[in-house]
Amino acid sequence: xxxxxxxxxxxxxxxxxxxxxxxxxxDAIVRPLAVSICDADVLYMRGxxxxxxxxxxxHEFVAEVVELGEDVAGFxxxxxxxxxxxxxxxxxxxxxxxxxxxxxTIDAKAAYGFGIFGDWGGALCDRVRVPYANYMMALLPxxxxxxxxASVGDNLSDAFRCVAEGLEEQPGAPVLVVAGGGGTPSIGLxxxxxxxxxxxxxxxxxxxxxARLALAESLGATAIERASAxxxxxxxxxxxxxxxxxxxxxxxxxxxxxxxxGRCTSCGVFHGSAPVPLGAMYDRGVRxxxxxxxxxxxxxxxLALLASAPGMLDSIHTVAPWVxxxxxxxxxxxxxxxxxxxxxxxxxPVFRPVSDVDDPGEFDRLLPGRMER
Ligand SMILES: [Zn+2]
Ligand SMILES: [Zn+2]
Numbered sequence: 001x002x003x004x005x006x007x008x009x010x011x012x013x014x015x016x017x018x019x020x021x022x023x024x025x026x027d028a029i030v031r032p033l034a035v036s037i038c039d040a041d042v043l044y045m046r047g048x049x050x051x052x053x054x055x056x057x058x059h060e061f062v063a064e065v066v067e068l069g070e071d072v073a074g075f076x077x078x079x080x081x082x083x084x085x086x087x088x089x090x091x092x093x094x095x096x097x098x099x100x101x102x103x104x105t106i107d108a109k110a111a112y113g114f115g116i117f118g119d120w121g122g123a124l125c126d127r128v129r130v131p132y133a134n135y136m137m138a139l140l141p142x143x144x145x146x147x148x149x150a151s152v153g154d155n156l157s158d159a160f161r162c163v164a165e166g167l168e169e170q171p172g173a174p175v176l177v178v179a180g181g182g183g184t185p186s187i188g189l190x191x192x193x194x195x196x197x198x199x200x201x202x203x204x205x206x207x208x209x210x211a212r213l214a215l216a217e218s219l220g221a222t223a224i225e226r227a228s229a230x231x232x233x234x235x236x237x238x239x240x241x242x243x244x245x246x247x248x249x250x251x252x253x254x255x256x257x258x259x260x261x262g263r264c265t266s267c268g269v270f271h272g273s274a275p276v277p278l279g280a281m282y283d284r285g286v287r288x289x290x291x292x293x294x295x296x297x298x299x300x301x302x303l304a305l306l307a308s309a310p311g312m313l314d315s316i317h318t319v320a321p322w323v324x325x326x327x328x329x330x331x332x333x334x335x336x337x338x339x340x341x342x343x344x345x346x347x348x349p350v351f352r353p354v355s356d357v358d359d360p361g362e363f364d365r366l367l368p369g370r371m372e373r
Contacts, residue, residue, distance in 0.1 A: 055115025
C-alpha cells in the first residue's frame with residue numbers, strides 16, 4: 001500500500017509499504033479518507049524540531065472502517081470514524097479518568113505519524129491499524145463530512161479543551177484566545193470558533209498576522225492586533241494560549257490577562273523552561289493547565305458541536321485532493337486537509353433566479369436534466 005513518508009523538514013515521498021493487519025481482538029483496520037495537517041506538523045516542516053529518521057506522515061484523520069476485531073462493538077464495516085492521534089487503552093485508571101495521555105497500559109507517549117512516539121504508522125496511507133478501537137474511534141454524526149471532522153482526533157479537540165472547561169464553569173463568559181505569532185495557526189481560530197459555538201458572549205482573538213485576524217473577525221471574534229506579545233490586554237475568565245511560542249512570551253500575555261480565579265489553558269509544546277508570571281497568577285489565583293491534550297475525552301462532544309453547525313470551520317480549511325499531498329505540503333495554508341475523491345466537498349450547484357436569466361436557452365443550460373420544451 002502507499003504511504004507518504006516524511007524524509008526531512010520539507011521532503012516527502014510516497015512509498016510502498018506492507019499493509020497492517022488485525023493483531024488483537026480490540027483492533028480495527030481503517031482506510032483514511034481525509035487527513036488534516038496538524039499545527040505540530042507545520043512546526044516540524046519549519047524545522048522547529050530535531051531531525052528525525054524518515055517516518056510515516058499524518059496523524060489527524062477521519063477514516064472508514066474496513067475490518068473489525070471480535071471485541072470491537074458499536075461499529076460496522078463502512079462506518080466513518082474520527083480516530084484519536086494518541087494511542088491509549090481506554091481501560092486503565094488514567095484513561096478512565098479521561099486522561100489517555102497518561103495511559104499506563106501504553107506506558108510511554110504513543111501516537112500516529114510523528115516518528116518519535118512508536119511505530120504505529122501514519123494517516124496518509126491506504127490502511128491504518130487502530131488498537132483499542134472502541135476507545136480510539138468516534139462515529140461521525142449524519143451531516144458531518146470527513147473533511148470537516150478531519151482534525152477532531154487532535155487539533156480540534158485541543159482547541160475545545162482550551163475553552164470548554166472554563167465555559168462550562170462560567171457559561172457565556174468572555175474568552176481571550178492568544179494566537180500570538182501563529183506558531184500553531186489553526187488551533188487559535190478553532191478555539192475562537194468553538195468558544196462562540198459554546199455560547200461565549202465575547203471572544204477576543206489576539207494575533208500578529210493580519211490575514212488570520214481578518215479571518216477571526218469573519219468568524220465572529222473581535223480581533224486584537226499586536227506585533228509582539230503585550231503585557232496584558234484585559235481581564236478574561238477564560239484564556240487560551242494557542243501561540244505555539246516556546247519562549248512563553250505570548251503565554252505570559254494570556255496568564256496576565258486571566259481574571260481572578262479564571263482558567264488559562266496552553267496547548268503549546270514546551271521542552272525547556274519559559275518565564276511564567278507567578279506573582280500575577282498568585283494575586284488572581286489563576287488556574288493554569290498545560291500538557292498533551294486528551295482527544296478521546298472530547299471527540300464525541302466536538303462531533304456533536306460540528307453536527308449542530310456543519311459548515312462552521314469551512315473558511316478555516318483548505319481542502320485539496322489526496323494525490324496533490326506533496327505539492328500542497330510545499331506551501332501549507334492555515335489548515336490543509338487532504339481528501340480522497342469520495343471525501344472531497346461537492347461544490348454547490350449554480351443557482352440563479354429565473355428573473356435574472358434573459359436567454360431561455362441559458363436557463364436550460366443552468367438546469368441539467370430539465371425537459372426540452
Ligand atoms: Zn498533532
Ligand atoms: Zn489507558
